[in-house]
Each structure stands twice: as structure tokens, then as C-alpha cells.
Amino acid sequence: MAILSAKPFAHRGLHAExxxxxxxxxxxxxxxxxxFGIELDVQLTQEAGAVVFxxxxxxxxxxxxxxxxxxxxxxxxxxxxxxxDEKIRTLQDVLxxxxxxxxxxxxxxxxxxSPLALALAVRRALEGYxxxxxxxxxxxxxxxxxxxxxxxxxxxxxxxxxxxTAGSAWRASAPARFFAIxxxxxxxxxxxVRSLPSRLARHFQKPGKRTFTWTVRTDQxxxxxxxxxxxxxxxxxxxxxLAGRKD
Numbered sequence: 001m002a003i004l005s006a007k008p009f010a011h012r013g014l015h016a017e018x019x020x021x022x023x024x025x026x027x028x029x030x031x032x033x034x035x036f037g038i039e040l041d042v043q044l045t046q047e048a049g050a051v052v053f054x055x056x057x058x059x060x061x062x063x064x065x066x067x068x069x070x071x072x073x074x075x076x077x078x079x080x081x082x083x084x085d086e087k088i089r090t091l092q093d094v095l096x097x098x099x100x101x102x103x104x105x106x107x108x109x110x111x112x113x114s115p116l117a118l119a120l121a122v123r124r125a126l127e128g129y130x131x132x133x134x135x136x137x138x139x140x141x142x143x144x145x146x147x148x149x150x151x152x153x154x155x156x157x158x159x160x161x162x163x164x165t166a167g168s169a170w171r172a173s174a175p176a177r178f179f180a181i182x183x184x185x186x187x188x189x190x191x192x193v194r195s196l197p198s199r200l201a202r203h204f205q206k207p208g209k210r211t212f213t214w215t216v217r218t219d220q221x222x223x224x225x226x227x228x229x230x231x232x233x234x235x236x237x238x239x240x241x242l243a244g245r246k247d
Contacts, residue, residue, distance in 0.1 A: 037103035100131025105234035
């Protein structure tokens with residue numbers, strides 16, 4: 001766990017408006033060169049594979065259309081990322097490129113997919129991977145699956161107390177969030193920086209556990225994150241600041 005949390009994570013890779021696009025190999029390489037870990041997102045495909053992509057639909061981030069879940073891995077690998085020469089990549093291909101050079105946080109974006117199918121897809125992609133890696137999701141079932149079936153894996157839960165991230169019933173109240181953590185059995189949590197400081201986050205901070213915080217974008221976010229979490233998941237101004245300081 002100490003190796004996983006050794007350095008800040010670039011949120012969706014080190015991307016920029018006039019630079020590499022999010023969740024691209026170029027953004028991941030930029031993160032490595034800046035001395036950051038990498039946070040990336042995965043979606044489930046039609047045949048229960050895992051591709052590196054944030055949204056559940058293709059329109060915003062690629063030249064494709066429709067839900068990722070309705071496309072095969074072969075079809076997705078032919079679709080270009082918007083404003084990039086790169087195409088959508090499988091999780092296995094991206095991990096092969098990273099090659100254990102820096103810590104990696106994989107966020108499983110469940111949406112309409114089966115959380116168990118997505119957890120298994122991630123586990124298959126990780127077969128043989130050597131390097132610090134953590135698997136996390138807003139959905140407690142993903143973390144719990146890794147706890148039950150692969151207890152040596154670093155499993156985590158993504159948590160927010162903010163109303164604009166609503167969509168999962170368990171986030172509706174403090175007791176619901178507490179029981180979600182109990183259900184997930186995570187080794188780490190990734191807590192919304194807007195929700196810090198948090199009594200629930202403080203309750204989780206015990207020996208052997210880690211608290212990360214997302215998405216750190218401003219100097220104020222950096223200060224809050226450093227005061228109330230073990231490591232930062234950052235982008236934009238905050239990433240540029242820390243890359244420039246080489247923290």
C-alpha cells in the first residue's frame with residue numbers, strides 16, 4: 001500500500017486542453033515523465049472486456065457514437081479519441097505500455113454494466129501485471145469482489161458527499177455511505193476533495209489503510225487534500241503546480 005500511495009496521481013493521465021487528451025497513452029506517458037502515478041477509467045465492452053474510457057457513451061470523448069457497453073472490443077479499438085491520433089485501447093494494452101513504471105489507480109465505471117462482470121474483466125487484464133496497482137469504483141460490489149476473490153489486490157471505494165454526484169442510492173446519507181464502506185471492505189478510499197474534511201474519512205484512517213482525494217485542481221484543493229488525505233488525485237492547475245515543483 002505504501003508503494004501505491006508514494007506519489008500524486010494524474011487524473012485520467014496528465015492531460016491538457018492543448019496537449020494529450022484524457023485516458024490516452026500520451027497522457028499516461030506525460031504523467032510518468034512528470035513523476036506522477038496514473039489514475040484511469042475503464043468501461044465494460046459487449047463481450048465483457050475492459051477498455052480505457054471514462055464515459056458510458058462515446059460521443060464526448062471519441063469519434064464514435066452509442067454506449068460503450070454495446071460495442072465489441074474490436075470495434076472500439078478502431079475508434080479514434082477526439083482531438084487525438086490515438087484510438088481507444090484495451091486495459092491490457094495500456095497496462096502493457098505502463099509496464100509497472102508508476103503506481104496505477106483503475107476506476108471501474110459500472111453504469112449500466114454488471115459490476116461483477118467488470119471486476120472480472122479488470123482482473124483478467126491484470127493477469128501477469130507487475131507493478132503497484134489499485135482497483136476502485138463508486139459501486140461497492142466491485143471492491144467487495146476483489147476482497148472476496150483476490151484479497152491480495154488493493155481494492156478501494158470512491159466516495160462523495162456532494163449532491164451533484166448523485167446517482168447511487170448509497171450516497172444519499174451518511175449512514176448509507178458508512179454501510180457502503182462496510183460492504184465494500186476496501187483497503188483504501190478515494191474521497192471527493194469537496195467533501196473534506198469528513199468525519200467518515202477520518203473514521204477510515206487506520207493503520208494499513210489509505211485515503212486518496214479527487215479531483216484536486218486548485219491551490220486550496222492541494223492544501224485541503226494534504227491536510228485530510230494520504231495522497232492527491234489531481235489535474236489542471238494543481239498538476240502543473242506539482243509537476244513544476246517536482247513534489
